[in-house]
Amino acid sequence: MTEVDLIMLLAAALFAGFVDAVAGGGGLIQVPALLVALPAESPATVFGTNKLASIFGTGNAALRYARRIALPWGIALPAAIAAFVFSFAGAAAVAWLPKDVVRPLVLALLVVVMIYTVVKPNFGAVAGERLATHPERRLALLAGAVLGFYDGFFGPGAGSFMIFAFVRFFRLDFLHASGAAKVVNFSTNAAALAYFVPSGHVLWITGLAMALFNIAGALLGARLALRHGSGFVRGVFIVVAALLIARLGYDTFA
Template identity: 40%
Template sequence: MIQELILLCLAAFAAGFIDAIVGGGGLLQTPATLLILPHYPVASIFGTVKIPSLAGTTVAAYKYSKQVKFNYKVLISCVVAAFCTSLLGAYSVSMINNAVIKPVILVVLIAVALYTYFNKQFGIHQHKAHSLQKQILLAGFFGLIIGFYDGLIGPGTGSFLILVFIAVLGFDFVGASAHAKIVNMATNLAALLYFSSTGHVLYQYAIPMALFNILGSFFGAKLALLKGNKFIRIFFLIVVFGTILRFAWDVLLK
């Protein structure tokens, strides 16, 4: 158990660091936990990783909140929608075949990577493309979709949220990362409420992982705020590319 715990804590630290900058930490943490604890049900793994994810995201959100001004109307719309559908997604884990969803996500990710790479100004400057009312409606709409995805599958949620806040709502990378952390807190909490109520949380692993995820998130958020939009853009591309490889493996090779 000690060896398993050490490996899980290292994965949690790395996940927290990545997640604080551009999201997508779950792409490392969830597969690592599945690999290290193969004898537990998938639902128990999903429930367990929600605790470190929630802890790390909360710390990152706090760090961002001290330097970023939040658009609370847009944020609340997205948070409420995402929280509700994340509960539904967690409930649906055992009823929906992930193999149907993953090819669609793979295509979307490739398009995101190409657009971000060729559009050098993507997320570098904030611009308001819509009225506040339209921003609120769009935030709620995409919150519904991404919240459901986080409850159902999870990995990559932070990156998808950042993409929506930049490409759809007109935020820059720093602002998008800050807002995404708050929404991701809500989706993690909703899924955790469901998994814990059904006995699918391994607390002996989840609590130590949470401490290391917090540590990684602290350093990741600090680095992101120090380096700014251009650094986050590069990091975002790296994480999206890694996400593409992960989903391509699942879709094409498994």
């Protein structure tokens, strides 16, 4: 790896940490950069190194949100536990379910998510009335299982889908939804590393160097989100969703 490649990876990690902390979707930036810089490495090693870099940024963003706002732990923790378990199942499913089958479906879902968010300007601006405790926790387990499986199996846009789910189904505002999504994202990253580390699919020096820059980007993103509130998170969310649609559309139809 050349010095130029290393600088590109560190810059990508910085920007990915920022984007992930606000609206999810950091993998859209970090994974392609790793693929370009490390063409000789297997996809598993690229994904493992990406998760190593990401988990530090996601963890720091989650801590910053938790210190500044009251996170909905009754939703976030059940979702995180289910996501951890089912992220493993998603990774195992890669062997028997082709990703090409999933990509068009994910693309369609992202289009629906973005259109829904754009046409409802008040969507996620303020928190709505919460569900009763037991139904809410059951729904959190279900959401965590579905999104964890998706993140383990395919991945792109998982953080953005999590934020949308917390706003749409749990009636959180975008700021609190983003904070809760970081807790779930940390869990899925940990599950992925539990899969990749024992199999030797992590470049430790590269991943830890990227982690420092991912943390810096995550701290900046979380600070801006907390300062500017749900409107800022919503705007970044729409931009990230549009970029994800463009990327998946190119991969699907090019």
